[in-house]
Amino acid sequence: MNTTHPSAVPQSAPALPVPPVAGPAPQPQALPAGPPPVLQARRLRHTYGRSASATPALNGIDLDIQVAESLAVMGPSGCGKTTLLHVLAGIIAPTDGTVHHGGQPLQDLSDAARTRLRRSAFGFVFQDGQLLPELTALENVILPRMLAGSSRRTATADARGWLDRLGLAGLHDRRPGQLSGGQAQRVAIARALAGRPTVVFADEPTGALDQATGHAVLEVLTEASREAGASLVMVTHDPAVAAVCERTIAMRDGRIEQQFRRRTAAEGQVR
Ligand code: ADP
Ligand code: MG
Numbered sequence: 001m002n003t004t005h006p007s008a009v010p011q012s013a014p015a016l017p018v019p020p021v022a023g024p025a026p027q028p029q030a031l032p033a034g035p036p037p038v039l040q041a042r043r044l045r046h047t048y049g050r051s052a053s054a055t056p057a058l059n060g061i062d063l064d065i066q067v068a069e070s071l072a073v074m075g076p077s078g079c080g081k082t083t084l085l086h087v088l089a090g091i092i093a094p095t096d097g098t099v100h101h102g103g104q105p106l107q108d109l110s111d112a113a114r115t116r117l118r119r120s121a122f123g124f125v126f127q128d129g130q131l132l133p134e135l136t137a138l139e140n141v142i143l144p145r146m147l148a149g150s151s152r153r154t155a156t157a158d159a160r161g162w163l164d165r166l167g168l169a170g171l172h173d174r175r176p177g178q179l180s181g182g183q184a185q186r187v188a189i190a191r192a193l194a195g196r197p198t199v200v201f202a203d204e205p206t207g208a209l210d211q212a213t214g215h216a217v218l219e220v221l222t223e224a225s226r227e228a229g230a231s232l233v234m235v236t237h238d239p240a241v242a243a244v245c246e247r248t249i250a251m252r253d254g255r256i257e258q259q260f261r262r263r264t265a266a267e268g269q270v271r
Contacts, residue, residue, distance in 0.1 A: 198231065
């Protein structure tokens, strides 16, 4: 008579090669906390020219820029800040290392595709605005949108909306020479944001303004970027300006020497 319980495994049964596991398979690594970085730079090096004695402008930079993050880039003149921005934005190809945007390596793109990416995904604000003097404020904002393929109608509606949001209602038809420095920088910010960029690059955007005007422009730039969901990478010499950003990197001799992260109120509560 067989007394074995029906559920008992007979001694003679071969062992299963892999025991079945209830529930989800264990993860080998912790999942990343958020979406992947919008920009990822690895082992960036850049030397201008080919002279053997040339000192590198970038000397081994690793940097992740998160979606909608604001990052201040500080450091003495000549330490590589502008070069870093230009390499991250695909304006110059690094001598060595890689930059990925949205997971895509910039170095694998053709020149034409890189230009399209710059026009569609990146916005730029330079120290002196670099507005075209013969165009009105409105036309300065519209032009890059149309170069990127927007219809005049859409580009005009977007441009008017941004100029108004940045406090320039009533000034759309002025030429740059008829605007104050702070107003001209607001036009440059509207131009940078009108294309709904993933990243705004700003190279000493308040460097040519007096301190009060500069801080007002900066507030507009950080808030508008945040509202637009764009990451902001901003070179500045002013610690008060950097303090507005969530993270600051301090560069020296083509390297990141130090990083600081500003604790947000939300992080203070969660962690
Ligand atoms: P920063 O913006 O921090 O002042 P840059 O990135 O402009 O620094 O410059 C970094 C280094 O590269 C400096 O030594 C500078 O002289 C050099 N450099 C910058 N641009 C060029 C260029 N177009 N040709 C040759 N050297 C350059
Ligand atoms: Mg510079």
